Amino acid sequence: MAETGFTFRPRSTSLRREFLTPSATGFPPIAAEPGAVGAPGYSPLVQVSFHHRTVVLDAPQIAFQEIDLTAAFGKVARWTQPVLETSKHRELMALACKHAILQHGPSHLIFPDEVQTIPAASEPPAGPDGRLTELEIGSPAPALERALTLLENAKRSVMIIGHGARFHREQAVALAERLNAPVITTFKAKGQIPDAHPLATGVLGRSGTPVASWFMNESDLLLVLGASFSDHTGIYAGKPIIQVDSDPLQLGRIDPVTVLVYGEIGVVIDRFLQRLGDPPAQRVDQRTELAEHWMIWRAEKGSRAGDNRGQGINSAVVFQALSTHVPEDAVIAVDVGNHAYSFGRYFECKEGQSVLMSGYLGSIGFGYPAAIGAWAAVPDRPIFAVTGDCGFAQYMAELLTAVKHRMKITHVLLNNGQLGKISKEQRAGDWDVWQTALHNPDFSKYAEICGALGIASPRHPSSTAHSRPRSHTTARPSSR
Numbered sequence: 001m002a003e004t005g006f007t008f009r010p011r012s013t014s015l016r017r018e019f020l021t022p023s024a025t026g027f028p029p030i031a032a033e034p035g036a037v038g039a040p041g042y043s044p045l046v047q048v049s050f051h052h053r054t055v056v057l058d059a060p061q062i063a064f065q066e067i068d069l070t071a072a073f074g075k076v077a078r079w080t081q082p083v084l085e086t087s088k089h090r091e092l093m094a095l096a097c098k099h100a101i102l103q104h105g106p107s108h109l110i111f112p113d114e115v116q117t118i119p120a121a122s123e124p125p126a127g128p129d130g131r132l133t134e135l136e137i138g139s140p141a142p143a144l145e146r147a148l149t150l151l152e153n154a155k156r157s158v159m160i161i162g163h164g165a166r167f168h169r170e171q172a173v174a175l176a177e178r179l180n181a182p183v184i185t186t187f188k189a190k191g192q193i194p195d196a197h198p199l200a201t202g203v204l205g206r207s208g209t210p211v212a213s214w215f216m217n218e219s220d221l222l223l224v225l226g227a228s229f230s231d232h233t234g235i236y237a238g239k240p241i242i243q244v245d246s247d248p249l250q251l252g253r254i255d256p257v258t259v260l261v262y263g264e265i266g267v268v269i270d271r272f273l274q275r276l277g278d279p280p281a282q283r284v285d286q287r288t289e290l291a292e293h294w295m296i297w298r299a300e301k302g303s304r305a306g307d308n309r310g311q312g313i314n315s316a317v318v319f320q321a322l323s324t325h326v327p328e329d330a331v332i333a334v335d336v337g338n339h340a341y342s343f344g345r346y347f348e349c350k351e352g353q354s355v356l357m358s359g360y361l362g363s364i365g366f367g368y369p370a371a372i373g374a375w376a377a378v379p380d381r382p383i384f385a386v387t388g389d390c391g392f393a394q395y396m397a398e399l400l401t402a403v404k405h406r407m408k409i410t411h412v413l414l415n416n417g418q419l420g421k422i423s424k425e426q427r428a429g430d431w432d433v434w435q436t437a438l439h440n441p442d443f444s445k446y447a448e449i450c451g452a453l454g455i456a457s458p459r460h461p462s463s464t465a466h467s468r469p470r471s472h473t474t475a476r477p478s479s480r
């Protein structure tokens with residue numbers, strides 16, 4: 001299947017159909033090959049935070065809900081087509097796969113009722129032979145030469161790894177070692193280098209570490225691989241920058257950069273590795289400084305973990321404990337909100353862990369469905385979901401799906417009784433905090449009645465804002 005490309009895993013998991021689209025987000029970044037998701041009945045509402053290489057099989061019931069699915073999905077899918085009775089079905093599927101693979105995005109097929117009952121033709125499935133080009137293109141030589149000159153002459157170069165470089169993790173780290181350059185990641189690329197690596201600085205930006213900010217600020221050259229320069233990351237455009245990306249539109253997307261290197265990231269890294277020798281004498285060895293900055297930051301994290309303002313367990317404590325206990329091969333799906341920012345800042349990734357999050361921290365509710373999608377992709381890896389109370393409440397019923405399929409998902413719910421991020425934004429804008437408090441159930445009891453194991457954290461002195469008891473819940477399907 002890895003060689004032929006167009007075959008799907010035959011396993012199927014029944015999901016509530018409204019849940020279809022969000023659950024599709026967790027599967028593809030983790031699975032080695034394309035996957036397909038689909039559900040019978042009404043169309044799912046479009047709350048989209050798609051990732052790469054999914055084919056969404058959409059089955060509208062024509063008499064109801066007459067929304068134009070081609071238009072609705074057209075903005076977010078790379079390719080969308082209705083399947084007609086007269087269509088060449090084998091070809092449509094092949095094209096859906098081709099677009100999903102080559103364009104790194106979801107394809108979408110709409111199956112009206114009358115098509116769903118047509119017996120499958122006996123012809124063999126289409127394959128990718130002669131249909132899929134290799135993507136490993138190199139870069140134009142002048143850009144490479146300019147980039148190499150900058151890299152050779154820099155005193156304090158720093159590498160920034162974005163999500164677009166995630167398939168080249170080991171090569172990117174090898175290049176950083178050759179350059180002796182500290183490695184920053186964007187939030188979405190968290191974990192691309194383990195935090196214990198002597199060149200790791202952690203995440204840059206709003207959910208990042210002071211270590212990463214320091215090394216970016218002090219650098220004289222940024223080598224940026226597969227990052228989109230979002231506001232959240234805050235890559236400083238005033239620095240000399242070499243940007244490498246396989247999508248020409250991503251290059252210099254927001255601000256002009258010094259050298260644009262268009263090419264497949266793995267190929268470009270290889271070219272750099274072939275040409276760069278040992279670090280020249282003028283280059284500052286930043287490792288000692290890096291170790292010192294980590295010491296200061298870890299001491300600060302420890303002190304924050306020790307803070308007790310009488311308002312419950314703080315997030316520094318939660319992520320300190322998780323950094324110790326989450327296994328090396330875990331997949332961690334994170335939702336959107338203050339808890340996600342804290343995860344970016346405090347959690348330390350180990351080699352082999354994979355982090356999933358909604359692009360640009362866009363869609364709350366992402367965390368738990370993405371964990372279910374990740375389980376579908378890699379059921380033997382430990383799966384964690386980290387969510388807030390608001391985000392989880394959007395898909396609470398899916399705990400039943402997890403129990404039904406005996407998914408081993410450990411869910412850590414940071415329950416602060418509010419839309420914490422929105423409260424914070426209101427305060428930052430000098431507004432009154434308005435309508436952000438939540439009415440929550442006891443999540444641990446809820447987990448238990450769904451047939452999962454629910455564990456509430458020890459009670460803390462109740463916050464003045466909430467009269468009801470609060471709980472921090474860890475829920476996973478029990479073996480019952």
Ligand SMILES: Cc1ncc(C[n+]2csc(CCOP(=O)(O)OP(=O)(O)O)c2C)c(N)n1
Nearest residue numbers: 337338339363364388389390391419420421
């Ligand atoms: C679908 C969607 N609706 C609304 C928002 C805006 N939003 C961002 S964070 C947030 C609140 C998250 O609250 P919670 O899950 O409790 O996390 P906390 O910030 O409290 O940690 C909201 C409403 C969004 N990003 N996506």
Ligand SMILES: [Mg+2]
Nearest residue numbers: 388389418420
């Ligand atoms: Mg909350």
